[in-house]
Amino acid sequence: EAGVAQSPRYKIIEKRQSVAFWCNPISGHATLYWYQQILGQGPKLLIQFQNNGVVDDSQLPKDRFSAERLKGVDSTLKIQPAKLEDSAVYLCASSLEYVAENIQYFGAGTRLSVL
Amino acid sequence: AQTVTQSQPEMSVQEAETVTLSCTYDTSESDYYLFWYKQPPSRQMILVIRQEAYKQQNATENRFSVNFQKAAKSFSLKISDSQLGDAAMYFCGVGNQGGKLIFGQGTELSVKP
Numbered sequence: 001e002a003g004v005a006q007s008p009r010y011k012i013i014e015k016r017q018s019v020a021f022w023c024n025p026i027s028g029h030a031t032l033y034w035y036q037q038i039l040g041q042g043p044k045l046l047i048q049f050q051n052n053g054v055v056d057d058s059q060l061p062k063d064r065f066s067a068e069r070l071k072g073v074d075s076t077l078k079i080q081p082a083k084l085e086d087s088a089v090y091l092c093a094s095s096l097e098y099v100a101e102n103i104q105y106f107g108a109g110t111r112l113s114v115l
Numbered sequence: 116a117q118t119v120t121q122s123q124p125e126m127s128v129q130e131a132e133t134v135t136l137s138c139t140y141d142t143s144e145s146d147y148y149l150f151w152y153k154q155p156p157s158r159q160m161i162l163v164i165r166q167e168a169y170k171q172q173n174a175t176e177n178r179f180s181v182n183f184q185k186a187a188k189s190f191s192l193k194i195s196d197s198q199l200g201d202a203a204m205y206f207c208g209v210g211n212q213g214g215k216l217i218f219g220q221g222t223e224l225s226v227k228p
Contacts, residue, residue: 003159031214042119042206042218043160056215089158098214101148101167106160 002026004107006092012113018080021110025094032069033104034077035091043091049075050098087114117142117209121219128197129227136192136222138207149190150208166190202226
């Protein structure tokens with residue numbers, strides 16, 4: 001079974017530029033999550049999708065971050081414009097449904113460096 | 116609101132020995148799950164073990180087991196017969212009914228040969 005795929009693995013940009021990350025979840029997983037992991041911290045949920053609808057985006061800085069999950073499969077997370085404090089690893093995860101017992105499967109993440 | 120605290124930023128264990136990683140949490144939910152994830156340098160978070168809060172019996176997965184103390188809101192991870200491949204960051208997490216996972220700050224485990 002293929003895992004969660006993310007690209008790119010690394011991205012370096014200058015502040016005020018824009019960047020986009022892509023995620024392809026495990027086939028059949030209805031729920032998709034984007035996390036931000038700042039160096040030395042645990043992952044923090046940014047947004048949660050159920051199929052192509054948003055379940056929770058309360059921690060997403062909506063003035064600069066946006067995310068979409070067209071057709072309920074792949075998802076894209078965008079930052080525009082980027083700030084220095086956005087330097088982090090962005091992790092995508094998926095699960096069958098958004099219930100407590102469901103295991104979340106993670107991708108390898110994208111490491112973003114904002115200079 | 117849910118919070119997770121891992122009070123040990125770093126731990127070290129000798130190969131083949133046993134180590135325990137600590138985790139405390141706070142939640143207002145009555146039904147929740149607890150998780151330990153491992154994050155090696157490759158960055159991919161891998162599930163180590165999962166515990167249902169309504170079950171008193173501690174979960175076990177091969178060399179990994181938990182000590183779940185619900186009243187104390189404590190959820191520690193014990194790794195027996197430590198192996199070099201166990202070296203990684205370990206994150207404790209609490210999952211609520213909406214599927215949202217809250218993670219602690221992590222514990223970096225090193226294994227000495």
